[in-house]
Amino acid sequence: MNPVLTRFSVMSPVRLPIISMRFIYLEVNMALVRKSNAICRRVMKTLQPLSSAVAPSGPESSQAQAQCGDRQAYGWVSSRSLHGFKRPNLHVIRNQLARFEGGSVDLEKNSDNGIAILTLNNPRRMNSMTGKMMVDMADKVSELEEWHEGKALIMRGADGNLCTGGDLTFVRKALHYGEEMAAYQHDTLTRLLNLPLISVALVQGHTLGGGAELSTACDFRVMSSSAKIGFVQIKMGLSTAWGAATRLTRLLGRRKAIDLLCSAKILLPDAALREGLVDYILPRGSEDELEETTQWLLRNLCAYDTNITRVVKSLVVSAELSMDHYQALDAERKLFGQTWGGPVQRKMLEANVKHK
Numbered sequence: 403m404n405p406v407l408t409r410f411s412v413m414s415p416v417r418l419p420i421i422s423m424r425f426i427y428l429e430v431n432m433a434l435v436r437k438s439n440a441i442c443r444r445v446m447k448t449l450q451p452l453s454s455a456v457a458p459s460g461p462e463s464s465q466a467q468a469q470c471g472d473r474q475a476y477g478w479v480s481s482r483s484l485h486g487f488k489r490p491n492l493h494v495i496r497n498q499l500a501r502f503e504g505g506s507v508d509l510e511k512n513s514d515n516g517i518a519i520l521t522l523n524n525p526r527r528m529n530s531m532t533g534k535m536m537v538d539m540a541d542k543v544s545e546l547e548e549w550h551e552g553k554a555l556i557m558r559g560a561d562g563n564l565c566t567g568g569d570l571t572f573v574r575k576a577l578h579y580g581e582e583m584a585a586y587q588h589d590t591l592t593r594l595l596n597l598p599l600i601s602v603a604l605v606q607g608h609t610l611g612g613g614a615e616l617s618t619a620c621d622f623r624v625m626s627s628s629a630k631i632g633f634v635q636i637k638m639g640l641s642t643a644w645g646a647a648t649r650l651t652r653l654l655g656r657r658k659a660i661d662l663l664c665s666a667k668i669l670l671p672d673a674a675l676r677e678g679l680v681d682y683i684l685p686r687g688s689e690d691e692l693e694e695t696t697q698w699l700l701r702n703l704c705a706y707d708t709n710i711t712r713v714v715k716s717l718v719v720s721a722e723l724s725m726d727h728y729q730a731l732d733a734e735r736k737l738f739g740q741t742w743g744g745p746v747q748r749k750m751l752e753a754n755v756k757h758k
């Protein structure tokens with residue numbers, strides 16, 4: 403007789419539900435593992451190919467690599483795929499937006515310290531954004547997605563203001579085009595937020611409306627002691643165009659998000675810090691606030707190995723995006739397996755580092 407049938411036929415009726423519960427549990431677990439493998443592959447795609455820091459070594463690592471998705475076999479596509487955002491026809495929107503000229507968004511990548519500077523450049527209009535600047539920003543984010551040597555990104559505005567939102571000249575001409583513009587900016591800013599780089603917005607001067615929205619597309623906000631920040635959209639008869647309601651709610655929770663968005667209050671640095679909107683206030687009288695921000699980053703968040711910093715940032719992104727505790731832990735475990743026993747850890751073990 404079939405041994406499986408024999409086992410079931412002699413089983414007590416009490417054990418049957420237990421067995422089927424176990425079966426369901428195993429099935430659910432398998433589904434979770436399959437899902438987390440997919441997430442893991444997405445996270446791995448954001449990392450540098452054959453990274454020296456996380457390159458697995460030894461025969462046992464080949465299994466871990468196979469589980470996580472073979473980096474070479476998958477090729478190196480941009481981290482755009484990380485958020486799986488369903489994009490409308492961005493090419494068409496891009497062509498429309500590019501017609502609204504003025505200003506630029508510029509990018510400098512410093513391979514020595516691993517920090518890139520993204521500058522909004524429309525200073526005569528306090529770096530408010532034209533359609534062309536939105537297209538520029540999307541292109542610069544794409545460039546950053548392919549920058550595998552980077553650790554961090556600072557977003558700032560030229561000449562002392564971060565940004566005062568949409569350029570009102572552009573806004574007036576594009577009143578028929580709100581949802582498309584929003585879709586375009588959502589895509590760019592989601593990609594920016596999910597870069598494997600630690601991002602910081604340098605909040606200077608007037609950071610209002612869409613400018614405040616841009617700052618929430620970064621991981622951290624460093625604020626000048628003379629700056630002001632406010633979500634003034636509601637005063638302009640608008641809700642948030644560039645995704646800040648979603649990001650602010652994640653950042654601060656429901657109550658504070660509603661408060662900031664519905665009161666349109668403009669916060670000075672102390673209040674912004676108290677609310678948890680900004681993370682650090684630059685010392686009063688700083689001569690070079692960009693340099694101060696760079697040093698803050700290097701001191702606090704960029705002191706360690708580039709690739710492991712990128713892995714950690716990607717893990718946090720995957721944890722937030724997957725929204726599932728078990729999937730996030732699974733991805734975390736697999737990526738940890740890639741750093742464990744890697745060259746950086748071995749070097750640190752040899753150096754007998756003390757964490758004083």
Ligand SMILES: CC[C@@H](C(=O)O)C(=O)SCCNC(=O)CCNC(=O)[C@H](O)C(C)(C)COP(=O)(O)OP(=O)(O)OC[C@H]1O[C@@H](n2cnc3c(N)ncnc32)[C@H](O)[C@@H]1OP(=O)(O)O
Pocket residue numbers: 526527528530566567568569570571573608610611612613615634635638640641642643644
């Ligand atoms: C589509 C995005 C949307 C969203 O997120 O949902 C928004 O962003 S809505 C918010 C749009 N922004 C505004 O409404 C800001 C309007 N501007 C102001 O309130 C003031 O300019 C200021 C930012 C408080 C600065 O005031 P002040 O210090 O007195 O300077 P000026 O007003 O003289 O400004 C200097 C210069 O800059 C021009 N400017 C500033 N912001 C914008 C802007 N968003 N669009 C176009 N131009 C802007 C301002 O007009 C002055 O230029 P001149 O008039 O040529 O001197």
